[in-house]
Amino acid sequence: MLSSLPLRIGYGEDAHRLAPGRPLILGGVPVPHAERGAVAHSDGDAVLHAVADALLSGLALGDIGQYFPDTDPQWAGLDSRDILRRVLDLIRERGYEPVNVALVVTLDRPKLGPLRAKIARSVATLLALPESEVGVSFKTSEGLAPDHVQVRVTALLGRDG
Numbered sequence: 001m002l003s004s005l006p007l008r009i010g011y012g013e014d015a016h017r018l019a020p021g022r023p024l025i026l027g028g029v030p031v032p033h034a035e036r037g038a039v040a041h042s043d044g045d046a047v048l049h050a051v052a053d054a055l056l057s058g059l060a061l062g063d064i065g066q067y068f069p070d071t072d073p074q075w076a077g078l079d080s081r082d083i084l085r086r087v088l089d090l091i092r093e094r095g096y097e098p099v100n101v102a103l104v105v106t107l108d109r110p111k112l113g114p115l116r117a118k119i120a121r122s123v124a125t126l127l128a129l130p131e132s133e134v135g136v137s138f139k140t141s142e143g144l145a146p147d148h149v150q151v152r153v154t155a156l157l158g159r160d161g
């Protein structure tokens with residue numbers, strides 16, 4: 001039966017508006033000297049939010065807003081690594097592990113290339129994957145969306161047996 005296949009694909013997205021006086025954290029890595037950061041209820045880590053949503057979507061488990069509502073004061077300032085840890089628990093309870101993830105960050109400034117390896121390493125560590133299983137790409141919006149950061153992620157989930 002197709003639904004018993006041991007591989008599932010997931011997709012997640014997140015976007016946050018950028019404003020001065022906020023930190024910019026991507027994949028658990030603070031971006032140094034960013035002029036603006038993400039406006040958010042949590043720490044605004046759009047990479048980890050999109051990764052978490054990709055994992056949830058692969059098993060049709062909804063999205064992080066259902067588990068961490070942005071109307072709930074207990075999640076204010078939340079460290080997004082805790083979101084991802086909770087989501088990993090949910091997929092592991094169902095017998096799945098991440099196999100690989102591919103993420104694309106769209107941001108006009110600053111240039112993120114120098115942080116590529118650090119972000120890949122950080123996301124890989126959180127997912128208990130080798131770095132080679134985390135693809136990290138950066139794009140500008142070519143000036144079309146200079147005031148926000150957007151992240152898109154595909155994830156493959158695998159189950160033994």
Ligand SMILES: Nc1ccn([C@@H]2O[C@H](COP(=O)(O)O)[C@@H](O)[C@H]2O)c(=O)n1
Nearest residue numbers: 107108109110111112113138139140141
């Ligand atoms: N914040 C960003 C955005 C892009 N890059 C790198 O720049 C190159 C060109 O990007 P385009 O969107 O113009 O195709 C590409 O190699 C990106 O990796 C970046 O480092 N930081």
Ligand SMILES: C[C@@]1(CO)OP(=O)(O)OP(=O)(O)OC[C@H]1O
Nearest residue numbers: 040041042049065068069070075
């Ligand atoms: C993480 C949560 C909860 O703090 O809030 P935000 O940081 O605003 O992030 P978003 O990606 O808009 O949605 C998920 C929220 O429930």
